[in-house]
Amino acid sequence: MKKFLPLFIVSLILCFCMGGFSGSANNSYVFSEVGAQSDDVSMTYEDGKLTIEGLDEAANLMQASFTGKVLTGVKLLEAKNGTTEVTANIGDKFFLWSATNAMRPLSAAVTVRPAEQPEPSNNILVAYFSRTGENYSVGTITTGNTAIVAQMIAEQTGGDLFEIKPVTPYPSDYQEMLAVAQREAAENARPEIADTAVNMQDYDVVFIGYPIWNGDMPKIVYHFLESYDFSGKTVVPFNTHEGSGQGSTQRNIENLLPNATVPRGLAVRGATAQNSRSEAESAVKNWLSGLNLPAPGTGSGA
Numbered sequence: 678m679k680k681f682l683p684l685f686i687v688s689l690i691l692c693f694c695m696g697g698f699s700g701s702a703n704n705s706y707v708f709s710e711v712g713a714q715s716d717d718v719s720m721t722y723e724d725g726k727l728t729i730e731g732l733d734e735a736a737n738l739m740q741a742s743f744t745g746k747v748l749t750g751v752k753l754l755e756a757k758n759g760t761t762e763v764t765a766n767i768g769d770k771f772f773l774w775s776a777t778n779a780m781r782p783l784s785a786a787v788t789v790r791p792a793e794q795p796e797p798s799n800n801i802l803v804a805y806f807s808r809t810g811e812n813y814s815v816g817t818i819t820t821g822n823t824a825i826v827a828q829m830i831a832e833q834t835g836g837d838l839f840e841i842k843p844v845t846p847y848p849s850d851y852q853e854m855l856a857v858a859q860r861e862a863a864e865n866a867r868p869e870i871a872d873t874a875v876n877m878q879d880y881d882v883v884f885i886g887y888p889i890w891n892g893d894m895p896k897i898v899y900h901f902l903e904s905y906d907f908s909g910k911t912v913v914p915f916n917t918h919e920g921s922g923q924g925s926t927q928r929n930i931e932n933l934l935p936n937a938t939v940p941r942g943l944a945v946r947g948a949t950a951q952n953s954r955s956e957a958e959s960a961v962k963n964w965l966s967g968l969n970l971p972a973p974g975t976g977s978g979a
């Protein structure tokens with residue numbers, strides 16, 4: 678141990694000159710350089726393995742850690758361009774010193790720092806159709822009932838919102854709307870969608886929201902679901918209504934998308950979404966917590 682004493686002292690001084698230790702709990706590491714490295718020696722750290730390149734003489738590797746003893750893991754490296762494996766924690770510093778000359782540093786200090794956590798790719802889409810204007814039980818509204826629930830789901834899941842809008846707007850008059858919906862149902866229409874620019878391959882989980890019209894989904898929602906390949910994805914229905922619950926939509930979506938997983942959907946009263954938001958929010962929260970959605974990237978994603 679005596680042999681290393683001068684090194685310990687120099688290392689300690691260097692440690693604190695270079696800004697001390699950083700140290701927050703984190704599972705991933707990056708090996709960031711502190712100061713320029715000398716003698717073309719480089720140290721890189723990946724997956725628990727420290728790689729040292731450019732050594733032209735035997736060297737001591739020192740691992741300094743802030744765990745009471747301050748300095749641990751002194752190791753003699755014999756090979757030129759040697760590679761060695763060390764375990765490291767956030768805040769650990771590494772130094773290379775000449776094995777023959779205790780005062781000759783071969784590298785600057787490098788510190789293991791918390792890696793920037795990459796944003797997990799958001800794999801959730803919250804697509805919905807909703808109508809503003811005059812409606813049953815809520816009067817004339819400027820944000821549709823289903824839109825309100827869609828926003829709650831997007832907020833609670835971090836999903837991307839997408840509104841399914843018709844090329845030809847629906848009437849805001851309620852009676853006129855009933856007539857249009859009946860006609861679409863009779864014709865089994867597929868109303869045109871204004872914006873079709875969804876990169877569906879980016880999503881593993883797709884929430885699909887709609888009002889109940891005559892016990893079923895509006896035909897424009899059929900058109901949306903028929904426009905993409907949902908194989909391998911999880912498609913989660915949610916809807917608003919004024920008494921029909923989900924109507925026939927759960928079964929209809931399951932039949933329409935036989936290659937998708939379709940968990941049990943959520944039905945919220947339109948008037949509750951519009952006028953009792955905290956009640957609606959709790960319903961959304963409870964439902965979401967029971968869904969066990971796949972983790973990002975584990976669905977088809979393609």
Ligand SMILES: Cc1cc2nc3c(=O)[nH]c(=O)nc-3n(C[C@H](O)[C@H](O)[C@H](O)COP(=O)(O)O)c2cc1C
Nearest residue numbers: 807808821822823888889891892917919920921947
């Ligand atoms: C054309 C039309 C048909 C409807 N049919 C039903 C129905 O069969 N059952 C039901 O419970 N509610 C029905 N409703 C009420 C809507 O489902 C409810 O108001 C819903 O919250 C509207 O959502 P939105 O504001 O997102 O469009 C209907 C509403 C309209 C406009």
